Amino acid sequence: xxxxxVVDPITRIEGHLRIEAQMDGxxxxxxxxxxxxxxxxxxxxxxxxxxxxxxxxxxxxxxCTLVHGIASVRSVENALGYQIPPxxxxxxxxxxxxQYIHDHVMHFYHLHALDWVDVVSALSADPKATSGxxxxxxxxxxxxxxxxxxxQKKLKKFVEAGQLGIFAKAYWGHPAYKLPPEANxxxxxxYLEALSWQRDAxxxxxxxxxxxxxxxxxxxxxxxxxxxxxxxxINAKKLAQVQELINHMKVFVEQVYIPDTLAIAxxxxxxxxRGEGLGNFLxxxxxxxxxxxxxxxxxxxxxxxLKRDLDTIHEVDLHAPDQVQEFVSHSYYDYSxxxxxxxxxxxxxxxxxxxxxxxxxxxxxxxxxxxxLKAPRWKGHAVEVGPLARVLMLYASGHEQTKELVGMTLxxxxxxxxxxxxxxxxxxARTLETKIVADNMQTWYDNLVANIRAGDSKTFNENLWEPxxxxxxxxxxxxxxxxxxxLAHYIVIKDKKIDNYQAVVPSTWNAxxxxxxxxxxxxxxxxxxxxxxxDPEQPIEILRTIHSFDPCIACAVHVTDPEGEExxxxxxx
Numbered sequence: 231x232x233x234x235x236v237v238d239p240i241t242r243i244e245g246h247l248r249i250e251a252q253m254d255g256x257x258x259x260x261x262x263x264x265x266x267x268x269x270x271x272x273x274x275x276x277x278x279x280x281x282x283x284x285x286x287x288x289x290x291x292x293x294c295t296l297v298h299g300i301a302s303v304r305s306v307e308n309a310l311g312y313q314i315p316p317x318x319x320x321x322x323x324x325x326x327x328x329q330y331i332h333d334h335v336m337h338f339y340h341l342h343a344l345d346w347v348d349v350v351s352a353l354s355a356d357p358k359a360t361s362g363x364x365x366x367x368x369x370x371x372x373x374x375x376x377x378x379x380x381x382q383k384k385l386k387k388f389v390e391a392g393q394l395g396i397f398a399k400a401y402w403g404h405p406a407y408k409l410p411p412e413a414n415x416x417x418x419x420x421y422l423e424a425l426s427w428q429r430d431a432x433x434x435x436x437x438x439x440x441x442x443x444x445x446x447x448x449x450x451x452x453x454x455x456x457x458x459x460x461x462x463x464i465n466a467k468k469l470a471q472v473q474e475l476i477n478h479m480k481v482f483v484e485q486v487y488i489p490d491t492l493a494i495a496x497x498x499x500x501x502x503x504r505g506e507g508l509g510n511f512l513x514x515x516x517x518x519x520x521x522x523x524x525x526x527x528x529x530x531x532x533x534x535x536l537k538r539d540l541d542t543i544h545e546v547d548l549h550a551p552d553q554v555q556e557f558v559s560h561s562y563y564d565y566s567x568x569x570x571x572x573x574x575x576x577x578x579x580x581x582x583x584x585x586x587x588x589x590x591x592x593x594x595x596x597x598x599x600x601x602x603l604k605a606p607r608w609k610g611h612a613v614e615v616g617p618l619a620r621v622l623m624l625y626a627s628g629h630e631q632t633k634e635l636v637g638m639t640l641x642x643x644x645x646x647x648x649x650x651x652x653x654x655x656x657x658x659a660r661t662l663e664t665k666i667v668a669d670n671m672q673t674w675y676d677n678l679v680a681n682i683r684a685g686d687s688k689t690f691n692e693n694l695w696e697p698x699x700x701x702x703x704x705x706x707x708x709x710x711x712x713x714x715x716x717l718a719h720y721i722v723i724k725d726k727k728i729d730n731y732q733a734v735v736p737s738t739w740n741a742x743x744x745x746x747x748x749x750x751x752x753x754x755x756x757x758x759x760x761x762x763x764x765d766p767e768q769p770i771e772i773l774r775t776i777h778s779f780d781p782c783i784a785c786a787v788h789v790t791d792p793e794g795e796e797x798x799x800x801x802x803x
Contacts, residue, residue, distance in 0.1 A: 235250070240772075264603075316521075513531065605743055
């Protein structure tokens, strides 16, 4: 048997993910992605009040702190035909937009950049030369030699203390790192800067949602009233704070994040030809201008792109039983219809059946079930979701700003359009869509203020709040473009209670295992696309491509004892 590289867990992600790579010499021949723990929220929700579901589903993850809450309230609203006020829609857009910017910046600097940036190398950088580099690519005011010297001293303290602290557990000195010391120092400095910046970015959620993480939501609107004269409502002072936060976020995105991405990418152009995999991309659509019932008003249009064909966009119907189906042939679940069947989420089942090896173990039996993630498919196709899918969909739809940003990026890096479909392209797409969302946040804010000035302060529709107004049975899907990709919550309501609930999350689309036809998921396919390993003991190549997806497996798995021992038992009545 050829060598198999095992990385478990993949670090610098939320949750637990195991990657096994079957080698052919120094190349990855086949890869296997395994979510190592069960989610189970679907079981907890059965029999509960649909209006409370969002409060449970938000606890699926602590990184995308609000996406499961919004998808959940939208699922109930869709099931009941519940319309929300325009102000509520704008506030939700602003909250989702803030999540995008916060998540993408944090992912780049704190989770992904360290795959490209050698922290230890920054110790040998010349702060004056670093200042010159920073000023040559951006007008960001924090770029003096003194600033970079101070940052270098902070880093030196970590090293002299005998530990790298937040920079530990990495492959510093690996030959795959190509940045000069000055570029490394600039990136590490902005890493530390972003730690402070993100605290302000999160404040928008507290203004509209009362807290962060996991802000409050409400079926039928948002829980924050608008009253310019009240201290306990959204007033003029809080609206001014929102504007300041938008400005603050835009400055960092435009003057730090984008220049850093382009500067770093320029040293890794070879990664523009590896890590694509599937070539199929799906978006569910989001950021409506006129409500969720009008997809034509979405900033992010829904659709599917197959085989890189940007001239053809296939329509997506999340309700259709023959479009989205989840398979469990290689997952630790059973279906009443058999392991080989695919189920639409309305009829989805969460029947746990762990048949894998007992920990600790060396390798998975990939011919059998090997993941707690299901394998979702669109009309039988494995697809990728996330920033790259969204940017490609905007580009294919003729969105002018996207076309300009993509053109600028390709020209700056001097790479062909094919580089979009790669590990590098995926990372660049995340940066570009952050700029797109940040600019649109200003539009949503302006529209909200205009509504308030016109006398519209309504944020909640009470018409269908009482269960007595509901039909005896209903079903609906709440979907959104989470920062990591298309997310859909499916709910079936009977006798005013939740009868079935299924969440099809970005990490299931991307990190899921093979299906009955043997098709790999997006992670698996990407790793099988032109990956040569320099040193199997330091698999930085695997980390680069997996991190380019911004993996957040907490939406798919929970944690247990490493030896497999039960830590807590929850009784569901």
